Amino acid sequence: MSKDEKNKDLSRRDFLQKGFRLTAALSLGGLGIFLAKDASSEDGLWQIDPSKCVQCGRCATHCVVTPSAVKCLHVFDMCGYCDLCGGYFRPEAKQLHTGAENQLCPTGAIKRNFVEDPFFQYEIIDELCIGCGKCVAGCDAFGNGSLQLQVSHDICVNCNQCAIATNCPADAFERVPSSKKNISKGFSGGEDV
Amino acid sequence: MKGNKIIIPIAIVLLFAITGFMALDFFGAFDKPNENPYEYNLDTFKEVKQQDISHQEVQQIPVEIEALRAIAVDKDDYIYVSGNNKLIKYDKTGKLVLEVETSMEAFCMTISEKGKLYLGSRKEIQVYTLSLDLMDTWKIHAENAILTSVAVNKQNIFLADAANKIVYRYNLQGEFLNEIGRKDPNQGIDGFVIPSPYFDVAIGRDGELWAVNSGRHQLESYQDDGQLISSWKKSSMGVDGFSGCCNPSHIAILANASFVTSEKGIERIKITSPTGEFLSVVAPPKAFDLGTKGIDLAVDSEDRIIAIDPKRKQIRIFTKLEE
Numbered sequence: 001m002s003k004d005e006k007n008k009d010l011s012r013r014d015f016l017q018k019g020f021r022l023t024a025a026l027s028l029g030g031l032g033i034f035l036a037k038d039a040s041s042e043d044g045l046w047q048i049d050p051s052k053c054v055q056c057g058r059c060a061t062h063c064v065v066t067p068s069a070v071k072c073l074h075v076f077d078m079c080g081y082c083d084l085c086g087g088y089f090r091p092e093a094k095q096l097h098t099g100a101e102n103q104l105c106p107t108g109a110i111k112r113n114f115v116e117d118p119f120f121q122y123e124i125i126d127e128l129c130i131g132c133g134k135c136v137a138g139c140d141a142f143g144n145g146s147l148q149l150q151v152s153h154d155i156c157v158n159c160n161q162c163a164i165a166t167n168c169p170a171d172a173f174e175r176v177p178s179s180k181k182n183i184s185k186g187f188s189g190g191e192d193v
Numbered sequence: 194m195k196g197n198k199i200i201i202p203i204a205i206v207l208l209f210a211i212t213g214f215m216a217l218d219f220f221g222a223f224d225k226p227n228e229n230p231y232e233y234n235l236d237t238f239k240e241v242k243q244q245d246i247s248h249q250e251v252q253q254i255p256v257e258i259e260a261l262r263a264i265a266v267d268k269d270d271y272i273y274v275s276g277n278n279k280l281i282k283y284d285k286t287g288k289l290v291l292e293v294e295t296s297m298e299a300f301c302m303t304i305s306e307k308g309k310l311y312l313g314s315r316k317e318i319q320v321y322t323l324s325l326d327l328m329d330t331w332k333i334h335a336e337n338a339i340l341t342s343v344a345v346n347k348q349n350i351f352l353a354d355a356a357n358k359i360v361y362r363y364n365l366q367g368e369f370l371n372e373i374g375r376k377d378p379n380q381g382i383d384g385f386v387i388p389s390p391y392f393d394v395a396i397g398r399d400g401e402l403w404a405v406n407s408g409r410h411q412l413e414s415y416q417d418d419g420q421l422i423s424s425w426k427k428s429s430m431g432v433d434g435f436s437g438c439c440n441p442s443h444i445a446i447l448a449n450a451s452f453v454t455s456e457k458g459i460e461r462i463k464i465t466s467p468t469g470e471f472l473s474v475v476a477p478p479k480a481f482d483l484g485t486k487g488i489d490l491a492v493d494s495e496d497r498i499i500a501i502d503p504k505r506k507q508i509r510i511f512t513k514l515e516e
Contacts, residue, residue, distance in 0.1 A: 055231075055233065056227075056229055057229035057232065058229075060231060061230070080387075080388020080389055080438055080439065081388070082388045082408060082438035082439070083386075083408070084428065084436075084437065085438060086458065091235055091238055091430050091436070092430060104233075118386055118408065132230075132231035133231065134232075134233050137233035138233055140484075141233070141437065141458045141459075142436065142437025142440075142457070142458035143388065143389065143437070143438040144438075169227075
């Protein structure tokens, strides 16, 4: 065997050794990234993208928690403080007062407070809200869309496979990092509110 | 014994009937997985009687503009539309005549009797010739304004600011003159209630200003100096009035001084008399896609009603039905 052939043999061996080392390093690195990503997703929370939500009513009926962990969130900076609020009054309401027969919410979970003529503030009573989204639909239809459904993380048990997300017809449920608990549409533009 | 012979078959039939009913009830409930027990249903309010419909849609013109928001018609019935960064001119048959870039997000547009086109963005007015050459640009004096409508009579330009809920009067050179519609109980002015960014103004047949007080479902007319002339309102979920937080969203005025109005929520175009009595429906809710908003209106010399449909990105033309 000539000297050149011996060098050639050695370089082939070197090449194979380096190749194995590189493959092993890449595999370990990839495994590390995968595990880190997996760990961070476990840290995520379920949330509803209001721009996708179609108010199908399933947040009220499919959550494993009773009443649902989904609640209506009022984004005040979008609200028109309307007297005739589409989210508060039933479409066929005869009078604009707080009588139960005029209210759209099936559980009376919206409190109407007079501010000044002709403005009223609407406040969600979380304990009564069942997350049905009826007020959200009314506000979307006639108002600015300031009423939005959001998962309340104080109540949500953060199931790996959320029962509502599985049944959501609009694919509006998504995982968000725990640092960003809410997604709101409108003026706040996805900021925490 | 004879009694038992009758009772037993009846009991068996009853048993089967009850079992059948229970089974139907039990399994029937599972047959409707998509039913929403909390559905917000406006279907009954969207029904329109055939005899109330006065117009038919005769043409749809597709428009390639992002965020189509404004329409106007000149005295020769050329149609102008605008939105983000574009201004387009069509002839009355819908044939494209001219198209220019505007470098502005237009919210409103009108054309004066003298043939100048006024295009408004949030805080700026651009003045064009009808050949779409830019003549002038001026900014309005108000802070944080959102201009949603512009109207021009012989001496004045009126600008509706939805953010500050007020109408500004400028002269034709762009100098601010006075405000219109600020709350003043002594003058009988309620003040504008504008919960959403739809605040329209138009010029009446006598040159007077008409402004939509949408939060009150009210139309108000003013003299140039801001004196209230008259107003009418009609709140109703029915076809005869306006519903929701804030309607009508847009108006136009026919040759006989009747109003053409467009609404959101229950999407429709209607005609009311000059004093607010419901006359007819131009386009019923079923003519629009659910959630259509911002149906700006214009009327041409033949009283054709020309609307923009931002959702479908179309100009839609309606003519009166034959008697």
